[in-house]
Structures are given as structure tokens and as C-alpha cells.
Amino acid sequence: MVAVGRCTEEVAMRGMLACLGVVGCSAALLLANPTREDKPAGPPVKDQEAAAYATQLTEITDLIVAGLRGLHEAAGASAPPRLSAEVKAAAGHGDYALRKVIVQTRRSLGNPEPLQDTGAIYVSLRAMLQKLDPFSAVLRGPEMAQLTPVETVKGFGLELVSDSRDARQVIKSVIPGGPAQRLGLRPGDQITHLNGKPVVAGETPPLTQWKTDTARLTLARPGGKYPLKATLKSDIFRPEMVLGVMRKEDNSWDYFIDPERRIAHIRVNFLSAASAEELARVLKSLEEANLRGLILDFRWCPGGYLDPARDMADLFLGDYNLTCWPAAHLFLDNHCRNATVHYRENRADDRLQHTYGSFINFPVVVLVNGETTGGAELVAAVLQDNRRGLVAGQRTRGKASVQRQWSLEGDIHGLTLSQPVKGMALKLTNGILVRPGGKNLNRWADSKPSDDWGVRPEPKLEFWVSPELSHQLHTWWQLQSIRPASDHETLPLDDPSVDTQRQSALHFLQHILKKTKSKRKIKIRKRIKRRMKMKSKTAWC
Incomplete structure (x- = not known):
């Protein structure tokens, strides 16, 4: 069994349920009169069990x-x-004593605003989960959407820095492919007027809470001389997870970074439920356009869902599997094709494989950095271990833990909550990803730089940039992702040399294609010579 964190999943769940049951219990529970026995009720227990x-x-x-x-x-x-x-x-004296201590603690603190409604259980669970591992969490509000992934959403396609009436309405992020992106809105834009009326702190509801489908905006852009005016319409749209180099006039992506050599650059923004299928569609269209080389960019990708990540890796493997080679286990230590999950209690990894296509006829360079996380690391590791792609950039984060989510509104882990918590869920670590080659992918608290964790670039393809430059590049790529085709303002990344990591990966791919072309020419010459010899022998005869 692979241990994850400091507690087993069962112990963690008991702790969660104990806190849920006791903190939310009524005062009547305190009046119960539990039976206490002074001597053992059964045969003696073994020391090991105790x-x-x-x-x-x-x-x-x-x-x-x-x-x-x-x-x-x-x-x-x-x-x-x-x-x-x-x-x-209190725990040593049984459930009644433990409940009594917790309820007395809750009563002693009164009912300040942070503890009102479900606030008390939220802050308690959050503190408890911090002791388990860095990736377990308690979810509520908008975070609950993670429980039910959807391919399409309806809205304006933006997020504000704060949804409070008391705060200024400043755009925090714009979703690529959404109405706000197509209109040219940017992070940092401040909404000063809504439908012709000034935005007043404490009075005007945030735009994201409006029920109307259309809003007339006046915005102030940092560094801009004049206010911007726009009419924003809510729409049903599919957030873009697979991005390219430059937008076309219809707001779709041009993926070719080197049109002459047919080298494409695909950026994966997030691994959603439909990301593998979306990437398959893009790759199919690129192959039809004579794709010869690919930069698959996972820099700053926060990961996402497990099965779509494994499906995405399968796209590049096709029927290719190292385990089908004779005696492969002698050399590859029973190497399996895709990454596997080691669940607690040795539960089987019952993944069902989906096939969206097979794309194996072109070289791939996978671009990663220190913010490449989770599922994105999985794809990079699978392609590297199968020798299907070369990894370039910087070492990845090393987050290989797998989380499972439970709603607290009803049953949890096979048990029924006596006090359900509306609009809240737990996200708990319940497994660890293992690379196809068997190496560790996770960076533990005591892991050293020399240990196996994360995905390392190939020795000749390690392109280091400072954290400051990485942050700047990320910001620039975000602007590049949301710039509509109608916006002709020059952005930093319109100069390809600015992103040195991508340019280094591009030069390497160009070198590979050049060598491949030279080898092809040599083979063609040899084939022609053989045919000429055959003709001369036939003529002599």
C-alpha cells in the first residue's frame, strides 16, 4: 500500500465525520447518559491491537x-x-466526553460573522485538512462546480477580483473563448458604469451576479487615456483549453509557429473533461494540413482531471506499447504504457481507456516548467517514458497525488451524515500516480533535489529562466490568449524571440526535421542507385 500524507484515508474520514457530527450536534446530545464499564466487557485485547x-x-x-x-x-x-x-x-473517556468538550468550545466563542451558518464547520474542516497534505481541501460556493465538470457554460466569461458589493468591480480574469474575450476585455479593467449608471461601492451589485443577459459597460483600463465602452452579452460557450499561437479572423487559432516547416505550437490551458477530445480534433486538422513537428506546451498548466490526462497521453501512443516487445520486461522492469494510480488499500486502478485517435507520425517536444502540475506532469512523463516525446524546459512541480471529492450534503464514504452540510464538499487525497517506467513522480515533504520526483527535461533540453521572467511570460501568454483577432495592438509575444524556452524547443525541432530530411535524401539516393544497377545488369544480360 502506498502511504499518502500522515494519515490513512480511513483515519482521515473518521476525523472528518467526528468533527461534522460533534460540532453540528444539538445541545440535547449533551444530556445523553452514556454507560461506562469499569471492567472489560469481553475477552482481553492483544497489546498490538491496543x-x-x-x-x-x-x-x-x-x-x-x-x-x-x-x-x-x-x-x-x-x-x-x-x-x-x-x-x-476526553477522547479516552468515550464519545460523550469528546462531544461535550467540542460543544462547550463552540458555545464559548459565540456567533461572530465568520462562524455563522456553515462558517464554523468550514473553518474547522479547513484547519483539519491542512494537517493531512497540501492538496486536500474543503470546497464551497463556486468551488463546488469542480464536482460536476461541464463542457459548456453560460455567462459573460469573466471573473471579478471580488464579488462583494463593497469592492470595486475590477476584472480578475477573462476566459478564452467567452463573450468578454471576444469583446477584448482584459484583466485589470475596472467597470466604472453599468447600463449608464455609475458603479457605487456598497450599492451596485457585481456584474457576475446580474440576472440580465446584456450589460452596457464603461471601463477604465490601466494606462489608457480614455474610457472604453462596450456592450457585453451573456452566452453559452465552451471555454478554450487547447490554445495556439495567433487568432484568426473568426477567433479560432492558428497553431503553426513555423508554417514553412509545418511545426505547430499547442498550449494546454487546463485538463478538463473534454480536453483530450478537443486536442484530438486539433491534431487531426493539423495532420490534414501536413503537420511535421509539434511543441506541446504544458507550462503553467495546473493539471486537472485524471482520466482526460491519461486519454491525452494515449493520443500520441496509438497501438504502440513497450510491453508487446519480446522479453521487454527484462529491460524495462514490466513497463506499462500509461501512468497508473496506486490507491490506498490496494484498490484496483479500473480505468477505462478511450480512443480519440492515433497521432504517431511526427516528432514531439513537450515543454514544461516548475508550474507544470498533476495531470500535465502525467502526460509529459508518459511520453518521455515511452520515448514518444522529448521533454524540454525546466523540472516540473512533482504533484502526483490523486484527489477524490465527496459532497457533504448527503452520504459520504458509505455513511449517512446525521447533520448534512449544504453547499460544501471535501477533496481528499486517496492515491498516488506512478510513471509508466515505475519511477516516483511525487515530491514529498522530505524529498531532495537529487531524488526522483517530477519530470526532468532531457539533459540537452534544459532551458532555465528565472522565476521573475517565468511570471512575466505567463502574464504575456495570458494576454496573447485573450486578444481577439479584431485587436491589432502589438503585444510582447508578437516577437517570438521573447519566449526563449519556446524558441529553443523550436530550434531543436527544426534540427530534428533537417536531419530527418537529410536521411530521407540519402535513402532516396541509395534506392535510385540500386535501381540503376538493376537496370544496367538487365541491359548487359
């Missing part, structure tokens, strides 16, 4: 203490010095 119980109980009580400390912090109060000792002592 020690295991003590370890599990300690882990659970540590989680509950963390939850109560989070409760105090949210209320602006200091946790009592003896809180941990009181919880552990």
Missing part, C-alpha cells in the same frame, strides 16, 4: 484539535493552552 487503536485515536484527536484551533482563529480568539490535553483526555 497500540494500533491508540495510534489511530491519537491521529483522529490531532485532527479534532486542529479543527478547534481553526475555530478559535476564525473567531479572533486564542486557543486555550490545554486544549490538546483536554481533547485527548
Whole structure:
């Protein structure tokens, strides 16, 4: 069994349920009169079993203490010095005593705004999950959308820095392919007027909360001399996850960075449920346009969903599988084609493979950096281990943990919550990705730079840039992604030399194609010579 974090999934779930059941319980539970026995109710327990119980109980009580400390912090109060000792002592006396300590703690803090409604359980769970691993989390509000991935959305296609009435209405992000992107709106634009009326803090509802499908905007752009006016219409659209180099007049992408040599540059923004299928459509159209080389760019990609990532890797492998070679296991240590998940309790990885196409007739350079995460690392590792693609750029983040989500509105992990929490869910780590070659992909808390984790570029393809330049490049690419075709303003990345990592990958691909062309010419010459010899022999005869 592969251990993930400091607690097993079962211990973590017990801790979550304990906190849910106790913090949300009614005062009537405190009046219960639990039965206590002074002597064992059955045969004696083995020392090993008792020690295991003590370890599990300690882990659970540590989680509950963390939850109560989070409760105090949210209320602006200091946790009592003896809180941990009181919880552990109460846990040793049974469920009734533990409930009593937690309910008394909740009562003592009153009902300040952060603890109102579901606030108390939210801050407690958040503090508890921080003790498990960096990627487990409690979700609520807009984050709940992660539970039900969709291909299309309806809206204006933008996010504000704050959805509060008291804040200025400043655009935080613009979704590529959405109405705001097609209109040319940018992050940093401030909405000063809505439908002809000034935006007043504390009075005007945020644009993202409007029920209307059309809004007339006046915006102030940083560095702009004059206000901008635009009519924004809500629409059903599909957020773009597979991006190219430059937009065409119809707002679609031109993917060819070197049209003469037919080298394309594809950027993967996020691994959504439909990303593999979307990439397959793009690759098919590029092959029809005589694609000869590809830069697959996962820089700044935050990962996404597990199965779409594995489906995306399969696109480049086709029927190719190292395990089909005779005696391959002797050389490749039972190398499997795609990445696998080691779940807790050795649960089988029951992935169902989908086929969206097979694209194996051109060289691939996978571009990564320190912000390439999760599923994006998976694709890079699969192509590298199968020798299907060469990895360039910088070493990836090393996030190989797999999370599963549970809604707190009903049943969770096979148990029914007596006090469901509306509009909230848990995201807990329940497995670890393993590379096809068997190497570790995850960067643990005690991992050293010399250890195996993440995806390393090929030795000759490591192109380092500073964190400051990487951040600047990311910002520039975001602007490039949302610039509509109608906007002819020059952007930094209109000069290809600005992105040195991409240019280095491009030069390497050009070199590969040149060598391939030379080899092809040599083969053609040899074939012609053989035919000439055959003709001369036939004529002599």
C-alpha cells in the first residue's frame, strides 16, 4: 500500500465525520447518559491491537484539535493552552466526553460573522485538512462546480477580483473563448458604469451576479487615456483549453509557429473533461494540413482531471506499447504504457481507456516548467517514458497525488451524515500516480533535489529562466490568449524571440526535421542507385 500524507484515508474520514457530527450536534446530545464499564466487557485485547487503536485515536484527536484551533482563529480568539490535553483526555473517556468538550468550545466563542451558518464547520474542516497534505481541501460556493465538470457554460466569461458589493468591480480574469474575450476585455479593467449608471461601492451589485443577459459597460483600463465602452452579452460557450499561437479572423487559432516547416505550437490551458477530445480534433486538422513537428506546451498548466490526462497521453501512443516487445520486461522492469494510480488499500486502478485517435507520425517536444502540475506532469512523463516525446524546459512541480471529492450534503464514504452540510464538499487525497517506467513522480515533504520526483527535461533540453521572467511570460501568454483577432495592438509575444524556452524547443525541432530530411535524401539516393544497377545488369544480360 502506498502511504499518502500522515494519515490513512480511513483515519482521515473518521476525523472528518467526528468533527461534522460533534460540532453540528444539538445541545440535547449533551444530556445523553452514556454507560461506562469499569471492567472489560469481553475477552482481553492483544497489546498490538491496543497500540494500533491508540495510534489511530491519537491521529483522529490531532485532527479534532486542529479543527478547534481553526475555530478559535476564525473567531479572533486564542486557543486555550490545554486544549490538546483536554481533547485527548476526553477522547479516552468515550464519545460523550469528546462531544461535550467540542460543544462547550463552540458555545464559548459565540456567533461572530465568520462562524455563522456553515462558517464554523468550514473553518474547522479547513484547519483539519491542512494537517493531512497540501492538496486536500474543503470546497464551497463556486468551488463546488469542480464536482460536476461541464463542457459548456453560460455567462459573460469573466471573473471579478471580488464579488462583494463593497469592492470595486475590477476584472480578475477573462476566459478564452467567452463573450468578454471576444469583446477584448482584459484583466485589470475596472467597470466604472453599468447600463449608464455609475458603479457605487456598497450599492451596485457585481456584474457576475446580474440576472440580465446584456450589460452596457464603461471601463477604465490601466494606462489608457480614455474610457472604453462596450456592450457585453451573456452566452453559452465552451471555454478554450487547447490554445495556439495567433487568432484568426473568426477567433479560432492558428497553431503553426513555423508554417514553412509545418511545426505547430499547442498550449494546454487546463485538463478538463473534454480536453483530450478537443486536442484530438486539433491534431487531426493539423495532420490534414501536413503537420511535421509539434511543441506541446504544458507550462503553467495546473493539471486537472485524471482520466482526460491519461486519454491525452494515449493520443500520441496509438497501438504502440513497450510491453508487446519480446522479453521487454527484462529491460524495462514490466513497463506499462500509461501512468497508473496506486490507491490506498490496494484498490484496483479500473480505468477505462478511450480512443480519440492515433497521432504517431511526427516528432514531439513537450515543454514544461516548475508550474507544470498533476495531470500535465502525467502526460509529459508518459511520453518521455515511452520515448514518444522529448521533454524540454525546466523540472516540473512533482504533484502526483490523486484527489477524490465527496459532497457533504448527503452520504459520504458509505455513511449517512446525521447533520448534512449544504453547499460544501471535501477533496481528499486517496492515491498516488506512478510513471509508466515505475519511477516516483511525487515530491514529498522530505524529498531532495537529487531524488526522483517530477519530470526532468532531457539533459540537452534544459532551458532555465528565472522565476521573475517565468511570471512575466505567463502574464504575456495570458494576454496573447485573450486578444481577439479584431485587436491589432502589438503585444510582447508578437516577437517570438521573447519566449526563449519556446524558441529553443523550436530550434531543436527544426534540427530534428533537417536531419530527418537529410536521411530521407540519402535513402532516396541509395534506392535510385540500386535501381540503376538493376537496370544496367538487365541491359548487359
